[in-house]
Amino acid sequence: MKLSRPARRATLVVHVIAAAGWLGLTLGLLALAFAAITTDSASVIEAAARSMKLFADWLVLPLALLTLLSGLLLSLGTPWGLAKHRWVYTKFWLTLATTAASAFALRPGINDTVATVSAGAPVTDPTDLIAGPIVSLSAYLFMTVLSVLKPWGLTRRGRKQRGQNRRASAHKPVDAEDMRQTA
DSSP states (O other): OOOOOHHHHHHHHHHHHHHHHHHHHHHHHHHHHHHHHOOOOHHHHHHHHHHHHIIIIIIIIHHHHHHHHHHHHHHHHHHOOSSSSSHHHHHHHHHHHHHHHHIIIIIIHHHHHHHHHHTOHHHHOHHHHHHHHHHHHHHHHHHHHHHHHHHHHHHHHHHHHHHHHHHHTOOOOOOOTTTTOOO
């Protein structure tokens, strides 16, 4: 499946906006978590935790899924491929892992913290609140570097496909009608 140029460009714009939104949201969650664990004010802790819950409930999963799906569409609809280049393959698995971690670890952890501070109890382990955003931010920054540098070359599958394409094009007969005049 090949995406047309307008479809590829639109998908790329959606992917970059969603990924940048997810990165920005994670920075916001990190700032709120930092505010919550560095203060002695119960009202600031509760406000930060409730704000984190609002972001996690309404924005994290939609942005994560949009990033994952648009990235998958780009990889399958362009010559980069999903399993041809190591950097694309790595980004896919990291995006899938961070999406799952957001759904099954980050959101429940924030919900537990909100329940704790709403009941008037202190946050017993502040690392639970800040660890998720730190890990997520590290993964997103790493994926951004991968997108820019595109390191590591082809996967085994990509090398095999490239070899097959070269052999197929080397044996292709030249037809006088297909040749274009160059001058």
